[in-house]
Amino acid sequence: MEIQELEYEDFGRCIRITNEILDCVVSIETGPRILRFGFIHEQNIFYNDLDHKYTSLDEKSTMPAKNSVYQLYGGHRLQICQTPQVDFPDNAPVVYSTQSEGVTFTPPKLKPEEIQLSFEIIMGEKATDIMIVHSAKNCSRETMVFALFPSTMLAGGGMAVIPQNLQAQEGRPNRTINLWPGTDLKDQRISCGSRFLVIRHESENQAPLRIGTNNLPGWIAYALNGIVLVKRFVSNPQAAYPDSGSTCEIHLTEDFAELSSLSPLYQVKPGETIKHVENLSLYRMDRLPAFQNEDEIEKWMKELLG
Numbered sequence: 001m002e003i004q005e006l007e008y009e010d011f012g013r014c015i016r017i018t019n020e021i022l023d024c025v026v027s028i029e030t031g032p033r034i035l036r037f038g039f040i041h042e043q044n045i046f047y048n049d050l051d052h053k054y055t056s057l058d059e060k061s062t063m064p065a066k067n068s069v070y071q072l073y074g075g076h077r078l079q080i081c082q083t084p085q086v087d088f089p090d091n092a093p094v095v096y097s098t099q100s101e102g103v104t105f106t107p108p109k110l111k112p113e114e115i116q117l118s119f120e121i122i123m124g125e126k127a128t129d130i131m132i133v134h135s136a137k138n139c140s141r142e143t144m145v146f147a148l149f150p151s152t153m154l155a156g157g158g159m160a161v162i163p164q165n166l167q168a169q170e171g172r173p174n175r176t177i178n179l180w181p182g183t184d185l186k187d188q189r190i191s192c193g194s195r196f197l198v199i200r201h202e203s204e205n206q207a208p209l210r211i212g213t214n215n216l217p218g219w220i221a222y223a224l225n226g227i228v229l230v231k232r233f234v235s236n237p238q239a240a241y242p243d244s245g246s247t248c249e250i251h252l253t254e255d256f257a258e259l260s261s262l263s264p265l266y267q268v269k270p271g272e273t274i275k276h277v278e279n280l281s282l283y284r285m286d287r288l289p290a291f292q293n294e295d296e297i298e299k300w301m302k303e304l305l306g
Contacts, residue, residue, distance in 0.1 A: 001123050003098060010050060011035060011073070015096055017103055017130075019123050022282060024130060026121070027073065028094040032105040034076035034121070037130070038227070039282060045222075045229050047153040047256035048074035054253075056087060074153050074256075076280075078119050078134045080110075081242040081262060082146040088113075102131075114140035119150075129281035134263075137273040147242045148263040148276040152231060153256045158224030159288060160250055160257060161297060162197040163217040167237070175214065178244045180251075182208030189252070193294045199250055200291065201257045212246025220248055220259050221301065226286045228304060231259055232279040239264035 001019050005028075008014040012029035018040065025036035036044045054072040070087040079087065088110045095106045102122035109116045116139050122131040134148050165175050177197070179185070189205060191198040197213060219232045235247040242265055243249065251258040263276035283304055289296035 001102075001125065003103060008035060009048060011048075015103060015105075017121060017123055019125055019127060021126055022123075022128055022130075024121065024123075026096075026103070026105055027075075028096055028105070030071075030091045030094070031073060031077065032090075032094045032096075032107060032119070033073045034132075035074060037076070037229075037280065037282070039128075039284075043155075043225060043227060045154055045224055045227055045282070046075045047155045049153075049255075050074075053255070072153065076132070076150065076152045078117050078136075079149045079151065080115060080117070080136060080146045081149040082144075083242075109139055113144070114138070115144070115146075128283070129279055132278045132280065134276045134278070135273055136268070138268040138270055141270050143267055143269050145265060145267050147265045148274060149242075149260060150276065150278055151258050151260040152229075152280070153258050154222050154229065155224060156201045156203050156254070156256050158201055158222050158257060159291070160199045160201075160259065161221040161223075161301065162199070162213060162215060162248065162250065163219065164193070164195050164197060165214055165216040166195070167216060176212075176245050178212035178246050180208065180210035180212075183210055191292045193292070195294045196297050198291060198297065199252070199257075201252055203254050206254045210249065210251040212243045212249040214241070214245050215248040215261075218247075219305075220250070220261075221304070222257065222259060223285065223288055226284060228283040228285045230281045230283065230305070231261065232281070233261040233277065236264055241265060 008025050011027045015026045027033045038044045056070045070089045092108045102120050104120040106118040116137040118135050120133040189200045216235045218235045221230045249260045266274045289300040
């Protein structure tokens, strides 16, 4: 694993991590965000908001103007999920440290909640995947309830595959599909079968679309231009999850598809740290299955994952 500091796009100083097969680039002037993830010298499957289209103002903030604007920036980020939901601006410099197996990125503590977020990227030699260990420490004097909510913004034009939960207990429901306002199950971008939920990104379709599921198999795939990203995570069927029991979510805009996994809701005591791990893998796969053919999709996924 090689680590170097460089300037990337218009994000300023960043850290590049590579193992000669794939590389990722992480911002350290703001964020942190994983801005790039791909095979070396090939496409970046992540979306970057170079035009700063996706911003919102924290009207309650007492920080200087720059630090009171929440910007998505793009790529992969860590946030917390709580009630009420608050997006914390993260426009300050990031501290990073290297270990034998990876690099840890730590922004300033969230104010006024006093939560310390961080994530560690672990990249194996000659591997085509990275492990991301997301952490949050309660630095306050009060017990808080929240979940970890890492989100990955992917370049538009691809197709997402989310497995349906097939575990069954007699007489009990086994699948949850949560719809955000404006989402329409008759939307032509959605194919909801008995085994898979398949969603296409179409830049010309700007209708709202955000869906959460109880994804117990613990993976989501996204295919774009011959590259497939698979996000893996652990879902606990005995735990309580935010967003009406969602363990994963997909959100579309005209520019990107955002895939998220969620940790269970934790009661985090003062001084305690919670963690949530994701694995992001890259594969080459030129062929795409038919959008509404679940037999083809299942065969395609078996070829992909082995």
